Amino acid sequence: MSLFALDDSTCQQLAESHPTPLFAYDKKTASAGFHALRAVLPQRVRVAYAMKANPFPPLLDTFAALNASFDCASGGELRHAANLDLPPGRMFYAGPGKRDEELALALALGARIQAESWEDLARIDRLTTQPVAVNLRVHPASGADEGNRIIGGTGPSAFGVDEEEAPTVLTRARGFAKVQIRGLHVFAASNQRSAETLLQTHAMVVNLARELRAFSAFEWDQIDLGGGLGVPYSPEETPLDVAALGRGLEALLAANPWFQGELVLEPGRFLAASCGLYLVRVLRVKESRGTRFVILEGGINHLLRPLLTGQAFPVKAVGKVGTTRPATLAGPLCTSLDRLGEVMLPELEPGDLLAFGMTGAYGFSEAMTNFLSHAAPEEIWVAV
Ligand SMILES: Cc1ncc(COP(=O)(O)O)c(C=O)c1O
Structure with a gap:
């Protein structure tokens, strides 16, 4: 199973045709996940999607x-x-x-x-x-x-x-x-x-x-x-x-x-996580006393789970290859709590696009959108 529901060129297209940050949910992935579970369960097991996930x-x-x-x-x-x-x-x-x-x-x-x-x-x-x-x-x-x-x-x-x-x-x-x-x-x-x-x-x-x-x-x-x-x-x-x-x-x-x-x-998580991607652009890169901070357009105002659980969402730099090195992902909020993880990423510059996978569950549904009054991210349904 892939941690990223959509390929790089689709992510690029979506980020060009919609304002970022953006949550994109892929219908095919959601349907396939449901079918895969339903197919192996006995008839006498009812599947009730826990809506809180998304x-x-x-x-x-x-x-x-x-x-x-x-x-x-x-x-x-x-x-x-x-x-x-x-x-x-x-x-x-x-x-x-x-x-x-x-x-x-x-x-x-x-x-x-x-x-x-x-x-x-x-x-x-x-x-x-x-x-x-x-x-x-x-x-x-x-x-x-x-x-x-x-x-x-x-x-x-x-x-x-x-x-x-x-x-x-x-x-x-x-x-x-x-x-x-x-x-x-x-x-x-x-x-x-x-x-x-x-x-x-x-x-x-x-x-x-x-x-x-x-x-x-x-x-x-x-x-x-x-x-x-x-x-x-x-x-x-x-x-x-x-x-x-x-x-x-x-x-x-x-x-x-x-x-x-x-x-x-x-x-909840099992049915919704894999269909979602959070697409966000890099605003700045700051090297501070040996740490590379990659500062993004969105942070815990859109993805709170990493702060709550200590576990980062998987992330990729869309369309970028090259040697990776440690990066601390920071959001734009005025608090040092605004971190989305310590990850390995290639060299990055302002405008580059990151995609966070598995964000279809407990992503935007669990966010603290109003904190710092940034615009709410758009949510889009990809049904091709
Ligand atoms: C009553 C109840 N059912 C189902 C769920 C969904 O859990 P999960 O997303 O881990 O499958 C929750 C999550 O908190 C819950 O409280």
């Missing part, structure tokens, strides 16, 4: 046309999903803090809600006029993708009901007039490229579901395994073996005949 409307349309379901985590995302005119069952709504009006919207749209607390359950029961199936999101006590800053490991968490409290919550929930807990949601991995590690986590979740469903008054029809399917951010990182993941999920279903419902995967 809610760009043509990308959502593309996934909707390929029969994707959608994981939403705000009223805004629910409204994006509503625009897709989805058949029932293809929308989910999660989040540790939900407003009454967001819950009411989710109910009106028929989204499957991931209840994350006793209060969520009680509010849903109050807000709905008819019986409604929900999943209970549980924060596991062990076995999760530990050390993970995004999901938070197995320590204290704002997400879900702590596993040790889940039996009590499920038992009490039998008293609701309308809310019916019919599934489990556990999200315990992030950017995980090992199919084996993902499958260990998934097996842990299915085991937990087997134990917990005894406390619910209803049969369970869903086990939502969350997102977390990883992608490479450098040529040294091996891609996730999705075929192995598919085989493992098939085996997991076969080993758990008590469960005849569907598994749900909510990949």
Whole structure:
């Protein structure tokens, strides 16, 4: 798999016909990624695209046309999903803090809600006029993708009901007039490229579901395994073996005949990252006390992830060859936090174009655009 969705001459053309900085998303790459995953998963696995990775409307349309379901985590995302005119069952709504009006919207749209607390359950029961199936999101006590800053490991968490409290919550929930807990949601991995590690986590979740469903008054029809399917951010990182993941999920279903419902995967990064490129020009090059700073038109105002995770996006100098040497990529903002990575690049001069790959997920969607009041980058859809 390529870390860069588009070749150099396409990048040049796009940067000449649009103002930079610019996010370009390639339809072919997005569709191929979806097909590649869907093709290896058992029928009883539903794929719900986690819209937070990138809610760009043509990308959502593309996934909707390929029969994707959608994981939403705000009223805004629910409204994006509503625009897709989805058949029932293809929308989910999660989040540790939900407003009454967001819950009411989710109910009106028929989204499957991931209840994350006793209060969520009680509010849903109050807000709905008819019986409604929900999943209970549980924060596991062990076995999760530990050390993970995004999901938070197995320590204290704002997400879900702590596993040790889940039996009590499920038992009490039998008293609701309308809310019916019919599934489990556990999200315990992030950017995980090992199919084996993902499958260990998934097996842990299915085991937990087997134990917990005894406390619910209803049969369970869903086990939502969350997102977390990883992608490479450098040529040294091996891609996730999705075929192995598919085989493992098939085996997991076969080993758990008590469960005849569907598994749900909510990949965001895996489905959106590879289709995106961030195109940005060099403004200046400064040699400072032995360090080459390459100062760009955009920085953490457009790509925040490197600062949050310490991991750079892959980058290439478009149309340039030659010996590379270390470069510190700085944005135009008046803060030393504005860094996009320490990378190897050829000699560069003002006006040269850089392309950052894998920026289709948690790129612009996670940016801090208003900081320093630079213009927002354009986002374009490349559908040839
Ligand atoms: C509930 C939920 N599902 C899915 C995802 C998507 O995760 P990823 O992009 O790692 O697949 C997230 C990400 O934070 C999430 O919170």
